[in-house]
Amino acid sequence: MHRISFLCVLLLLPACGEKGKTPAAAPAKTEVIAHETELLGLTLTPQAVQRLGIATITVGTGRTGMIRETSGEIVVPNGSGGVPTGSLSNLAQIGAAQATADGEVARTRAQARLARIALDRASQLVAEEAGSVRARDEAAAALATAQAQAHVALEQRRLLGPSVATLGRQSTLWVRASVSGTDVTAISRLAPASVRALGGTDAGQPARPVQAPPSANAAAGTIDLYYAIDNRDHRWRVGQRVAVQLPMGRMQQGLTVPASAVVRDIYGGEWVYAQTAPNHYVRQRVEIASTGTDGVILARGLEPGMRVVTTGAMELFGTEFGVAH
Incomplete structure (x- = not known):
């Protein structure tokens, strides 16, 4: 009899433990949020449309020239083949x-002028039969040497730029744009x-491509391309960082909208x-495949x-979104 009572107690203990146990919390909680298809629609009055200057266009297919946007730096051109001066140059x-x-x-x-005077004097003495032909020839050689030295000095000065x-x-400045070495062949020069x-x-200011001494960054794997830009209005400053849109040599077709x-x-x-x-507008998500010139x-x-x-x-x-304009 005592054995049967002991077994009943053992059977009832697990049931009592399960009854008093607190249920575990859910690992995650879900809630309904607004979907992109449930965005707000804006209905404007005709006066508001006119005040905001709203203009629309019909979406259609078209072709546009591909561009590659990168950063650039305004630098000083060097017309004789020297390296352009940029903001990282030691100006001092x-x-x-x-x-x-x-x-x-x-x-x-000055030496060339003195050599010219010496040659003229020697030539005059030879003409008057008062000087030697050898002295005249030496004066001519000295003039040629002085002129060559003056030409070398002038070219060395031009290499240093303005x-x-x-x-x-400067009325004309250059723009230096760094392009990855794998993309250089795709850029239309x-x-x-x-x-x-x-x-x-x-919309940006046009800049024409120019030939410049080759320069590159081996660590970054980029090659520098140069473009000349008009600066007669002194809009640009040396060392200024700019955005450059480089034209690609190919076209792409698809649905086009203005930027x-x-x-x-x-x-x-x-x-x-x-x-x-009419006068009702809804924001709609799009995915841009590429950016073109148009x-x-x-x-x-x-x-x-x-x-x-x-x-x-x-x-x-x-x-x-309630932001005033």
Whole structure:
């Protein structure tokens, strides 16, 4: 009898333990959030559309020239084949070398003038039969030597570039763009590049390709390309960092929209505002396949025939998120 009671107690103990145990917490919690298809639609009054300057365009297929955007530096050109002067150059050292070269040019030119006077005197004495032909020939050789020295001094001075004092007054400057060695052959060296200030929203200023002494960075594996840019308005400064759009030698076809139609959020997402009805706009995500000279090529996100906002997209973006413009 006691044995049967003991077995019943053992059977009841696990049941009592399971009854008092607290259930384990779930490892994750899920909740419903808004989907990209449930974005806010913006309906503007005709007065608001006019005030914001909203303009739209119909999406269609097209071709655009491919470009490669990279960074560049404004440098001083050197017309005689020297290395252009950039912001990393030691201007004090260059200025001292230029002063020494200027003095050498003046000295050799003075020697050439003296040698010319000596030759004229020797030639006159020979003509009057008062001097020797040998003295005249020696004077002619001395003149040729002095002229050669003056030419060498002048070329050495040209290699040092414009005077340091005139670096900020150059009417034409060069842009040095570093390109990966694997991409150099894809860059068209016959078409102009486009240069704009970092952070600028303008279309950029054209810059024509120029031939310059070869320069490269072996550690980074890049090769320097040079372009000449007009600086008569003194817009650019030596050492200024700029954005350079280099033309590629090929075209790409697809759905195209102007670059002004694309807005980016803080996470780098790319969006456009599609017009779904008169004065009604919805933000729609797109994926850019490539950027061209006339706009951007889209990989997905839009269909041909849709209308997107080209002017005023940033204003709509601010209106949607409550940022004043």
